[in-house]
Amino acid sequence: MKKELFAILGTSGLLFLAGCNDNEEQSSDNSQTVVQVNDREITEEEFTGELKNTYGSQVFNDMVQSALIEEQAEEMEITDERLNEELADFKEQVGVQEDEELLTLMENQLGVQIESIDDFKEDYLKPQVVVYELAEADVEVTEEDKEAYFEENQEDLExxxxxxxxxxxxxxxxxxxxxxxxxxxxxxxxxxxxxxxxxxxxxxxxxxxxxxxxxxxxxxxxxxxxxxxxxxxxxxxxxxxxxxxxxxxDTYEELEGDIEEALRQEQRLDETEVMQNLMEEANINVEEPSYEDWLDMPAEEE
Incomplete structure (x- = not known):
């Protein structure tokens, strides 16, 4: 499976959200002062309100999409063996060998702190596998397709x-x-x-x-x-x-793998299309009226 960094980045916010939720549960008094600047007090309520106004819609939709991906992951029953294969592949792509090297790279280059390699597999790799499998679900490449593509693009493929x-x-x-x-x-x-x-x-x-x-x-x-x-x-x-x-x-036999990947790429859905399909098929009820305008449902085709 080919990895794309956007898929990794696309799930990185989910861990951040979990951390924020934990911290919010620990503080029940939103009126308490979290910082004082000279004579100005900034309360927990002001702070969380500012976060909500600035990032609320994005976080809201990220959490909805995360829930849909988690549900799909349970249905697919992705094995630990599959995740270990993806982990080895990902390590090779980013040029590291050890688990700790990978976690350090994620923190230093992407600013994401992950506690363990098991968390990385569960919260990063598994969602990516789900999206990839859904993107490939309707892809079909026949021998005739590959041979025709070779005839039409032979010089460019060499x-x-x-x-x-x-x-x-x-x-x-x-x-x-x-x-x-x-x-x-x-x-x-x-x-x-x-x-x-x-x-x-x-x-x-x-x-x-x-x-x-x-x-x-x-x-x-x-x-x-x-x-x-x-x-x-x-x-x-x-x-x-x-x-x-x-x-x-320059022969068909030598280029067959490249041809198949090119044809699969033409048919494969991108991440946005995958999420649109999941949201269209899901039963999503926004029960708090003040959040109704936050949900980014896919636009209906004319």
Whole structure:
């Protein structure tokens, strides 16, 4: 399952709300002073009233949506094994290995404090799994769909994995070529000579890319090379490139996974659509009249 940060951020407020509710229950006297500024007293009632006026509608709708997601999670019976798989995937995406590293990252980068990894799985990952499953519920991709998509988009789908050595001038490029001709590995020469900070430390490896992601001169060269071939110096606006083509993916079998994901993405609902569907199907009764205007129900289609 592919993760999107908006889904993580979209649930982060729910924990904050739980904390606020706990604190409110602990204070029964709303008239008590919470802070005094010179001769001005600010009471609990004023403070909570300001929060309600400023954030009330947003928090109200977040809580309604959270209740709907929790109900769906119970119906889906999402296993702990599934959540552990999603946790491992998420860790890989954000570049951490240990549970504590992840919790620290959430606090430092997103400002969200989570007590334990179990809380993270329950309050962050589980809602995301629910939304993803609902978004994918009506997606159907057939073999015929994939083959047709390949025929129509074959050139755009082709991808290459290459290394390059980027230098400032032709003389330096020829020096790099000479070192390669003398038997030095492409990775060593790239690490030593390349001025591309993004790839030099990886021996010039650029990973996989499709047509149009690189400058035109680079693209034209790469997609006309044979696997294992090393190019002559090629000039672009960034300098001179020596390119080694590692692999080309251009067959249906090699691209089938990418094709299926592209087609599923076309059909998949986004998070807003998922929540709209849940709210349309739910029985939501606002029993306090002063809150009726706060509920953001989906707009009816004309």
């Amino acid at each position: 991808s290459a994995n290459a290394r390059h050595i980027l230098v400032e001038d032709e003389e330096t490029a020829e020096e790099a070529v000479s070192r390669l001709d003398d038997g030095e590995s492409f990775e060593d020469v790239a690490t030593d000579m390349s001025t591309d900070p993004g790839s030099a430390e990886q021996g010039g490896d650029l990973g996989f890319f499709t047509r149009g992601q690189m400058v035109p001169e680079f693209d034209e060269a790469v997609f006309s090379m044979e696997e294992g071939e090393v190019s002559e110096p090629i000039e672009s606006e960034f300098g001179f490139h020596i390119i080694e083509l590692i692999e080309i993916r």
